[in-house]
Amino acid sequence: MSTFQVPQFIEEKPKIISFFTLQQFLLIGGAAVVSIVLYYIFSIFLWIILSMIVVGIAISFAFVKVNGQDLHKVAQSAFRYFWNPRIYVWERAMEETSIDTSSIEKLSSIRRAMSIQEKIKNVAESITTGKLFKQEHETVRENKKGKYEVVTYLTGEKRTAKRIDY
Secondary structure, three states: OOOOOOOOOOOOOOEEEOOEEHHHHHHHHHHHHHHHHHHHHOOHHHHHHHHHHHHHHHHHHHHOEEOOEEHHHHHHHHHHHHHOOOOOOOOOOOOOOOOOOHHHHHHHHHHHHOOHHHHHHHHHHHHHHOOOOOOOOOEEEEOOOOEEEEEEOOOOOEEEEEOOOO
């Protein structure tokens, strides 16, 4: 017995008049009625321009699809998005805390009083004297198997490594 693949999720609207669905026919027919009314209201030049706009909008609403959705659904969703207010549901609860800012105010006043040259001079002095990047002396331990050394990295991490003298 042979197996056949059955298509699923087929969405096809019935064709009522020729190859138009009822909705498409009503949109284009409505545009034609509006165009006829405009013919009796405006001059020929203005009627042609307005009719082209109305018929163009009607044809686009009847036949254009955006990501598989009809254009009227997309336009309706866009209108709702812009018309309705935005609601933000989640708000983080903030606890009230008090911070002693007297030391911060003192530091900020000292920083404001210093000029850029003094700041650069202080940083240079800290680097040359080793205050800023302090390198600790390496200590050597003697072990049964050989010499081991404690190495301190700039990050402050200390590791024991085997010392090899060449």
